[in-house]
Amino acid sequence: MSSARNSYDVVVVGGGHNGLVAAAYLAGAGLSTLVLERLARPGGADLVSPLPGAVVTDLGLDLPRGSRNPACGDLASDLVRAVGPTLLQPLPLERDVRAQVDPDTWRDFVSTPLGVTLEARYADDAERGRVAAEALTGTFASLHDESLAANRGLLYRLLGGTASTRGVAELLTQAAAGAGAELVTSAGVSSIRGGDDGAEVSWHDGMSQHTVGARFVLSNVAPWVLQILMGGDEDPATKPEGAQLRIDLHLDRLPRLRSGADPEAAFAAGIVVGSGYAELASAYDEAAAGRMPSVLPGRLQGRGDTLTYLGTHTPARLFADDPQGAKDLAVARALATIDTQLAEPIADRVVHLEARTPQDIEHDLAMPGGHRFHGDLEWPWAPNRARLDTPAQQWGVQTDVGSVLVCGSGSRRGGGISGLGGHSAAHAVLASR
Numbered sequence: 001m002s003s004a005r006n007s008y009d010v011v012v013v014g015g016g017h018n019g020l021v022a023a024a025y026l027a028g029a030g031l032s033t034l035v036l037e038r039l040a041r042p043g044g045a046d047l048v049s050p051l052p053g054a055v056v057t058d059l060g061l062d063l064p065r066g067s068r069n070p071a072c073g074d075l076a077s078d079l080v081r082a083v084g085p086t087l088l089q090p091l092p093l094e095r096d097v098r099a100q101v102d103p104d105t106w107r108d109f110v111s112t113p114l115g116v117t118l119e120a121r122y123a124d125d126a127e128r129g130r131v132a133a134e135a136l137t138g139t140f141a142s143l144h145d146e147s148l149a150a151n152r153g154l155l156y157r158l159l160g161g162t163a164s165t166r167g168v169a170e171l172l173t174q175a176a177a178g179a180g181a182e183l184v185t186s187a188g189v190s191s192i193r194g195g196d197d198g199a200e201v202s203w204h205d206g207m208s209q210h211t212v213g214a215r216f217v218l219s220n221v222a223p224w225v226l227q228i229l230m231g232g233d234e235d236p237a238t239k240p241e242g243a244q245l246r247i248d249l250h251l252d253r254l255p256r257l258r259s260g261a262d263p264e265a266a267f268a269a270g271i272v273v274g275s276g277y278a279e280l281a282s283a284y285d286e287a288a289a290g291r292m293p294s295v296l297p298g299r300l301q302g303r304g305d306t307l308t309y310l311g312t313h314t315p316a317r318l319f320a321d322d323p324q325g326a327k328d329l330a331v332a333r334a335l336a337t338i339d340t341q342l343a344e345p346i347a348d349r350v351v352h353l354e355a356r357t358p359q360d361i362e363h364d365l366a367m368p369g370g371h372r373f374h375g376d377l378e379w380p381w382a383p384n385r386a387r388l389d390t391p392a393q394q395w396g397v398q399t400d401v402g403s404v405l406v407c408g409s410g411s412r413r414g415g416g417i418s419g420l421g422g423h424s425a426a427h428a429v430l431a432s433r
């Protein structure tokens with residue numbers, strides 16, 4: 001299907017939840033806005049954490065406002081208090097955030113590998129594991145990694161909340177369309193040719209090729225995919241690697257829990273399995289050595305007769321040589337790990353099971369490597385010496401080309417908090433006019 005016009009103020013490439021947030025803001029501000037989505041329906045992964053309250057209000061969404069993550073108590077609360085109010089603003093400088101944070105908090109959560117901090121602060125394996133499991137959600141890293149990937153993961157979990165929400169895509173689609181954005185689905189974008197003053201976007205609808213012009217292009221696809229659409233090579237060395245196994249379970253009823261807790265309430269809130277501190281460390285070591293972890297840590301959430309298990313430490317590399325065999329093994333180990341929390345085997349309750357490896361997620365959603373954040377998370381502030389000349393740089397959504405901005409999980413703060421990439425890119429565009 002072609003678009004209604006030949007050129008737009010803004011073309012959004014990808015109709016994931018971030019692209020829809022950006023489109024709703026920009027169309028609402030009166031800009032002609034086109035969203036091009038490769039799949040037959042918008043929404044991308046459609047599994048998101050609570051959107052920032054201001055986004056819910058601005059876009060008039062009928063959603064509960066997000067709340068703080070209860071799993072980590074008051075951990076690093078001064079850091080959260082310093083960063084939280086900046087998230088819907090241009091990026092703060094690192095030194096300005098640091099000035100508001102207790103030096104011990106900064107040292108323990110920003111400069112020191114998280115594993116060292118957890119071992120110093122907690123004696124108990126379960127307490128260490130509770131925080132570590134949050135930090136490692138969607139991130140394949142050692143807790144002692146000098147890259148501090150787990151530290152960044154934890155900060156975003158503290159800032160953004162944990163509960164997975166479905167159905168947001170439909171509300172965002174309505175908000176974007178209601179504001180006047182045009183949505184074209186089954187439109188796989190094949191190239192973006194841009195300069196500083198404008199760009200052209202081409203897509204194929206299965207029958208024919210279409211091209212439109214735009215003053216700004218917002219990329220909701222991962223940065224690794226964007227550079228290919230802009231004429232670069234598929235460089236395996238820089239391709240992100242996802243590490244999440246997803247299993248959707250359709251049950252005859254929710255299983256009883258060993259703890260005796262009410263299954264409906266417990267699974268609605270989500271339970272973690274196989275996520276003691278030592279278990280997480282062993283799972284990482286086994287996966288890093290190329291073996292499927294014997295105990296597969298994960299989080300199980302759902303209601304009614306459906307549960308979704310999201311596993312940690314199942315990197316794409318484990319499924320590369322024998323995709324089906326490795327998937328079967330991973331599912332068996334995940335179910336055995338789930339059983340450790342149950343008073344009855346989960347297999348007795350399963351009516352239907354569907355598992356998705358990182359490769360399956362990449363195939364379905366064009367997320368490179370199946371990486372749920374589109375690439376590694378970055379700190380939610382700008383380095384002290386960063387160039388912040390343009391609105392796009394100030395909001396952490398810039399590319400090398402002035403007319404092309406990132407609006408998805410690959411933007412500086414976009415991966416860790418749902419909707420933030422779209423909000424940041426929209427505000428950068430509005431500030432550039």
Ligand SMILES: Cc1cc2nc3c(=O)[nH]c(=O)nc-3n(C[C@H](O)[C@H](O)[C@H](O)COP(=O)(O)OP(=O)(O)OC[C@H]3O[C@@H](n4cnc5c(N)ncnc54)[C@H](O)[C@@H]3O)c2cc1C
Nearest residue numbers: 014016017018038044045048049164188189366372408409
């Ligand atoms: C298995 C899994 C579990 C997750 N669980 C959670 C969770 O519990 N909580 C949470 O907060 N987040 C979760 N996430 C992450 C969350 O879904 C992402 O934050 C979100 O999908 C990213 O949104 P996005 O809009 O930036 O990108 P995406 O959802 O990736 O959207 C990008 C869109 O671009 C489209 N696209 C790709 N290529 C093209 C092209 N060439 N042309 C046109 N369109 C294209 C895609 O089809 C897609 O619709 C999970 C992700 C996965 C994969």
